[in-house]
Amino acid sequence: MNITAAYTDYYQLTMAQVYFGTKPNGRAVFDYYFRSNPFNSGYSIFAGLEDVLNILETLEFTASDISYLKQHGFENDFLEYLKDFRFRGSIFSSKEGDVVFPNRPILQVEANIIEAQIVETLLLNMLNFQTLIATKASRIRRSAKDGILLDMGLRRAHATGGYYASRAAAIGGFDSTSNVKAAEDYNIPSSGTMAHSFIQSYEDELQAFRDFAKMRPVNCVLLIDTYNTLRSGLPNAITVAKEMESNGTQLMGVRLDSGDLAYLSKKTRKLLDDANLDYVKIVVSNQLDEYVIKSLKDQGAPIDIFGVGTNLVTGKPDAALDGVYKLSEYNGDPRIKLSENIIKVSLPSKKQVYRMLDSTGMFYGADAVALFNEAEVAQMEHPFDATKSLNLSSFKQEPLLEKVMEDGKRTTPSRSVSEIADYSKSRLAQLPDEYKRFQNPHIYKIGLSTALKQERDTLVQKHKF
Ligand SMILES: Nc1ncnc2c1ncn2[C@@H]1O[C@H](COP(=O)(O)OP(=O)(O)OP(=O)(O)O)[C@@H](O)[C@H]1O
Ligand SMILES: O=P(O)(O)OC[C@H]1O[C@H](OP(=O)(O)OP(=O)(O)O)[C@H](O)[C@@H]1O
Numbered sequence: 344m345n346i347t348a349a350y351t352d353y354y355q356l357t358m359a360q361v362y363f364g365t366k367p368n369g370r371a372v373f374d375y376y377f378r379s380n381p382f383n384s385g386y387s388i389f390a391g392l393e394d395v396l397n398i399l400e401t402l403e404f405t406a407s408d409i410s411y412l413k414q415h416g417f418e419n420d421f422l423e424y425l426k427d428f429r430f431r432g433s434i435f436s437s438k439e440g441d442v443v444f445p446n447r448p449i450l451q452v453e454a455n456i457i458e459a460q461i462v463e464t465l466l467l468n469m470l471n472f473q474t475l476i477a478t479k480a481s482r483i484r485r486s487a488k489d490g491i492l493l494d495m496g497l498r499r500a501h502a503t504g505g506y507y508a509s510r511a512a513a514i515g516g517f518d519s520t521s522n523v524k525a526a527e528d529y530n531i532p533s534s535g536t537m538a539h540s541f542i543q544s545y546e547d548e549l550q551a552f553r554d555f556a557k558m559r560p561v562n563c564v565l566l567i568d569t570y571n572t573l574r575s576g577l578p579n580a581i582t583v584a585k586e587m588e589s590n591g592t593q594l595m596g597v598r599l600d601s602g603d604l605a606y607l608s609k610k611t612r613k614l615l616d617d618a619n620l621d622y623v624k625i626v627v628s629n630q631l632d633e634y635v636i637k638s639l640k641d642q643g644a645p646i647d648i649f650g651v652g653t654n655l656v657t658g659k660p661d662a663a664l665d666g667v668y669k670l671s672e673y674n675g676d677p678r679i680k681l682s683e684n685i686i687k688v689s690l691p692s693k694k695q696v697y698r699m700l701d702s703t704g705m706f707y708g709a710d711a712v713a714l715f716n717e718a719e720v721a722q723m724e725h726p727f728d729a730t731k732s733l734n735l736s737s738f739k740q741e742p743l744l745e746k747v748m749e750d751g752k753r754t755t756p757s758r759s760v761s762e763i764a765d766y767s768k769s770r771l772a773q774l775p776d777e778y779k780r781f782q783n784p785h786i787y788k789i790g791l792s793t794a795l796k797q798e799r800d801t802l803v804q805k806h807k808f
């Protein structure tokens with residue numbers, strides 16, 4: 344996708360023009376974090392970082408962007424600056440694919456304030472969406488256990504968001520995608536079955552199956568619900584599977600796309616097995632999500648492959664992740680944003696986040712946010728309740744934010760989607776099950792170092808009316 348520096352909100356540019364005229368050399372630190380996990384989940388999966396870094400390395404305003412801005416009141420000296428605009432800042436980030444939690448920095452940008460401000464919208468757009476979808480995918484993966492998951496969502500996605508949704512789905516645990524462009528660009532396995540239109544275009548369902556099996560015998564999956572699943576689709580598929588055997592090929596599967604998927608999959612499995620076709624897999628689709636898949640599993644439905652579209656790529660029922668980007672330091676001084684709602688008061692200064700690991704290497708269930716130069720955190724304070732604190736001396740502390748960009752250039756090697764997906768899986772394995780359950784998951788603790796809490800409280804007093 345061709346993203347230019349104009350992929351931003353108008354107000355970023357009006358602010359940028361004023362910074363340019365008044366304090367062109369200001370240095371800013373911004374924090375990216377979100378306020379609540381989507382889907383009432385006990386965790387989220389951080390995704391979108393590779394795209395952000397790749398785009399930032401080459402981000403520019405095109406001649407056409409400049410000409411548009413010229414027509415919209417931006418002054419010549421500022422436009423001259425924008426012609427040479429590059430992002431030359433540093434980024435400290437959690438690893439893409441990590442298990443992350445609300446109200447702690449996931450990524451920090453340290454840059455000239457004009458640059459940091461202009462890239463805000465791009466960062467939020469990419470990270471909020473991919474984190475939302477990777478989290479949804481991870482929940483679907485949990486329900487499906489070792490079932491194969493196919494992303495079928497592109498047609499129902501919010502336009503080109505479907506491209507990034509397929510990438511995020513793979514990070515969250517999907518095995519393949521129907522989305523050819525995303526598969527090509529991100530090296531994700533692609534796969535697919537057939538549509539009802541293919542069968543409808545024939546007078547006869549059996550002939551449709553025969554032609555398909557003859558010309559596309561590899562990974563052939565026949566859709567069996569166009570007319571009547573048990574009376575027509577399945578018997579015709581069994582006939583073709585037998586014909587394939589005599590030709591030295593094998594039918595890979597049949598797909599159910601309507602009706603009671605538990606009942607139909609059990610009947611289908613029995614009839615396939617009775618015909619000595621125990622290798623033929625059962626694929627199901629039709630408005631699946633983590634709850635329907637869990638219910639099908641609980642009913643003992645013998646389903647091998649789940650095709651998921653709408654509910655995955657739109658992040659249903661949560662339209663967006665509420666990730667924000669807040670200024671925490673300006674020219675080396677801590678900055679805060681106050682709010683009537685104490686949870687929304689931002690955390691000042693450049694920071695590091697430490698994850699507590701127990702002696703077995705599992706996550707204990709607490710991340711401590713500290714000032715950047717604190718090497719470890721001796722005690723974690725509850726952010727709002729002065730009576731609560733936790734002694735951290737018995738834990739191994741893992742710093743979560745690493746430098747991934749300096750002077751606008753990546754400082755760590757790029758990672759493939761499959762590497763990120765493997766990493767995500769290993770991190771989820773370190774998260775105890777209580778945080779992963781769907782109902783009332785355990786709440787992961789986020790605390791502050793004593794020094795950070797003091798700094799925040801001092802600034803709160805300073806700006807209080
Ligand atoms: N045994 C089952 N247990 C739980 N949920 C199921 C079961 N079978 C199907 N579902 C889900 O119930 C919903 C059924 O939707 P709906 O009634 O619109 O399907 P349908 O009428 O069979 O299909 P269509 O309208 O496409 O012909 C879907 O989300 C489907 O995945
Ligand atoms: O239900 P979702 O989770 O969104 O999954 C994708 C759906 O998209 C397709 O239907 P569609 O009617 O678009 O095409 P078809 O004629 O190939 O069934 C497919 O058959 C699934 O039912």
Ligand SMILES: O=C(O)c1cccnc1
Nearest residue numbers: 495496521534535536537
């Ligand atoms: O391959 C499939 O079966 C498929 C792909 C996209 C949407 N619906 C189904």
